[in-house]
Amino acid sequence: MRKHGGGEVFRITGARQGLAEDVRGRQRRYVISMSIRTLSVIAAASLWNVERYVAIVALVVGAVLPYIAVVIANAGRETTPSLPSTFVPPPVRPELPAKPSEDAETNTPSDHAA
Template identity: 80%
Template structure:
C-alpha cells in the first residue's frame, strides 16, 4: 500500500503492470542497451590501434545490440500471472458405503433339518 497524491493505492497481486509503467520500463531498457552500444562503438574506435582483437569484439557487440534492443523493446507486455482461485474448497466429508453388500463377509448358516 502506498499513498499517491493523498489517495491510497492498493496493488492487487494478480493484476498486470499498468500500461504506462510497462512502456516506461521498455523505454528504459532500450535507452540502457543503446548506451552500451554507443560505449562499445567508442571503445572500438579508441582501441583499434592499441588492441585490435578487443576492438573487433566491441564493434561486433555494437553491431548486434541495436537488433537485440529493438526486439526486447517490442516484445510486448508480460503475461499475467495465474490468478488464485476464488473458491476455497471446504473439507471433504467421508462417503457413506454403497448399497453393494457383496463386499461384506457372509456368515453361512447350516441348513435346517426337519
C-alpha cells in the same frame, strides 16, 4: 472479521503490471542497451590501434546491439500463462463419517448362515 457467503474469491497476485509501468520498463531497457552500445563504439575507436581484436568485437557489439534493443523494446506486453490462477475456490468443509446403523452391526454374514 466479515464472512463472505461462499462466493468466488479472486487473487490479485496474477494481475499483469500496468501499462505505464510496462512502457517505463521497456524504455529503461532500451536506454541501458543504447548506453552499452555507445560505450562499445567508444571502446572500439579508442582501442583500434592498441588491441585490434578487442576493438573489432566492440564494433560488432555496437553494430548488432541497436537491432536487438529495438526488438526487445517493441516486444510489447507478454501474456503470463505461468502465473497462478486468479480464482481461488472456497474452502470445502469436511463431512463427518456416517454413523453405522444398528442393523448393519447385528446382521453379519455368519448370523445368516446358521
